[in-house]
Amino acid sequence: MHAAVLRYFDHVARHGSIRKAADALSVASSAVNRQILRLEDELGVTLFERGRQGVRPTAAGELLLRHVRETQNEYQRMRAEIASLGGTVSxxxxxxxxxxxxxxxxxxxxxxxxxxxxxxxxxxxxxxxxxxxxxxxxxxxxxxxxxxxxxxxxxDVVAEFPTAVGALMRPDHPLAGRKSLTLTECVGHPVVMLQDRWLLDAIMATEFADSGARLSPRIVSNSIEFMRQVIKSGLGIGFFTPVGFLEEVRRGELVHVPLAEPGLAQSRxxxxxxxxxxxxxxxxxxxxxxxxxxxxxxxxLAAPVRPALRSTSRPAQRRAKSRSKA
Amino acid sequence: MHAAVLRYFDHVARHGSIRKAADALSVASSAVNRQILRLEDELGVTLFERGRQGVRPTAAGELLLRHVRETQNEYQRMRAEIASLGGTVSxxxxxxxxxxxxxxxxxxxxxxxxxxxxxxxxxxxxxxxxxxxxxxxxxxxxxxxxxxxxxxxxxDVVAEFPTAVGALMRPDHPLAGRKSLTLTECVGHPVVMLQDRWLLDAIMATEFADSGARLSPRIVSNSIEFMRQVIKSGLGIGFFTPVGFLEEVRRGELVHVPLAEPGLAQSRxxxxxxxxxxxxxxxxxxxxxxxxxxxxxxxxLAAPVRPALRSTSRPAQRRAKSRSKA
DNA sequence: CGCCGGCGATGCCGAAATGGCAGCGTGCCG
DNA sequence: CGGCACGCTGCCATTTCGGCATCGCCGGCG
CATH class of the missing domain: 3.40.190.10 (Periplasmic binding protein-like II)
Incomplete structure (x- = not known):
């Protein structure tokens, strides 16, 4: 429905090059080029700065770009809306x-x-x-x-759920019996860590830093799958939310001990x-x-920690605080 | 920039007829018709119900219509934004x-x-x-x-200003010397009223009704200009905000006496x-x-009322409560 | 009852837009 | 200096679009 020039313009901006964009679009670069030129003529402004190394949107180009992408997104959303009128969601x-x-x-x-x-x-x-x-x-x-x-x-946060970031380890690890742990208690035990703060967002990064715990990473990687196997083989402790390791914990292959640091235990x-x-x-x-x-x-997720602390009353309290709308 | 079919679709929906729309667009009806058919084919839904008396959007058509109009509005806004980059606002x-x-x-x-x-x-x-x-x-x-x-x-109300709805009359009217008036005090004096609640929004309508004042309209009209002349010729009192009669009041041709009813005196x-x-x-x-x-x-606007009531202190208090942003 | 007028849909044709191909000029880099 | 990638342009084929005439349909009116 929408003019092809919208897609062209978007692709050119994304690729920073008319030829690259044309290639991605499977059309001749000349076609793309002419559409851009025609557009600039129509609006009376240059939309791209032509450098030796491709093109870069001008201020006007940025404004148009926002409009174009918004239009395309809204179009897709509307198509989905129309499709769902017929009963089938797509x-x-x-x-x-x-x-x-x-x-x-x-x-x-x-x-x-x-x-x-x-x-x-x-x-x-x-x-x-x-x-x-x-x-x-x-x-x-x-x-x-x-x-x-x-x-x-x-x-906006339309729904949130508490999750206890904790130490993942084999059941035969010395710390596996604990109900909760502080980071300092982990000092001395080999640790597997994520490279480059991947997964650990800023909150955790500061928490890890503030605790002053000098954790000694035995293994550093940026692959969750690799770390999963490494932890399973008993090479160290990893720090994760349990959601990604539900199966292992259920089967008893791994133990998840929540961390006591408030910033981590109350992460969501x-x-x-x-x-x-x-x-x-x-x-x-x-x-x-x-x-x-x-x-x-x-x-x-939450049961292993809190019920143990609050003895008898409210043994399996629901703690989700969903704010999702109907 | 945008495909012509957007404008076509919009016009067809507005006119409720393909031929009318084509006429307004100065293109052949067949062209418009085919674009609509192609659009329906592309989306896989009928967008208009073809009646004997023209066309009417289906539910899917309404959704598309919203998207189309929004896209067009945003496009205009973006063009204005681009134009203002160059310094000249348009x-x-x-x-x-x-x-x-x-x-x-x-x-x-x-x-x-x-x-x-x-x-x-x-x-x-x-x-x-x-x-x-x-x-x-x-x-x-x-x-x-x-x-x-x-x-x-x-x-949202981005800015609001108090305005005193009041009685407009000639300076030689018996009530012209008053600092403020209630509606009941106007009973007995000839009144010119607006027909069909035009201008008087619901707030005022209820206020007029609640006051129980049985005002006797000598003249009813739906033309502001007509009422202006009628009031000037001394045929009755009119009830308005003074903004539309600034010149007459300044020149002393008319007097504006604010109404004491709280709902009217505090209207904005x-x-x-x-x-x-x-x-x-x-x-x-x-x-x-x-x-x-x-x-x-x-x-x-506000000075004639309040300073008279509050004697000396705060003689010409600024009462605008603008919330406009820079 | 039949005619007329308005409606949307369709076939046909010319005009315009679009895209593909080849080639130009230019600046960068080894 | 020669390759290379870039944006741009002339030429031609193809596709799309619009105008015109026409069809079938239906309601209103004389």
Missing amino acids: GDVRIISLESLLVRFLPLVVQEMSVKHPQVTFTVLAVHPSEISEALRSGDNDFGVLFVDNRHRGI IGILVPRYRRLSPPARLMIDHISERLRSFDDF | GDVRIISLESLLVRFLPLVVQEMSVKHPQVTFTVLAVHPSEISEALRSGDNDFGVLFVDNRHRGI IGILVPRYRRLSPPARLMIDHISERLRSFDDF
């Missing part, structure tokens, strides 16, 4: 997430969703913590499943949505489904 | 207003604005009170200059903007300008 749901949730949790909910709504497609991306704000604000993604971080402006996973974003029907359904799933895991 | 500012402001006040500010920014065009419409909400929400208009009515949902004129609407640069400038103008009238 469209693409774009999610950004913590990598630890990408490994187990999100595949599960995506699969469950796919069974219920076969027409829905999914784009699930792990993002570097420094790019979360941009990824949510750009309008390219519907929502994020991330650690709640109230430093983000213009982003939330569904983060750019404020004012209109969600497509499948995105709304997906948010509801994830909320439900997280809530159903909640007892399991 | 674009169209769409305002809805009370009819009483249309007669004197808005022509003044529009003229002042036109001098400063010749490239800016204006669309100023009087709307029936029952259509205010729809007119603001539709996205067709930038803002309204109206009586503040907090029953509107999703509409405000600039009402649809929440979440992004304003074009000229619209922002126009809002600022109107705010300033209203504020500069404020002393004049």
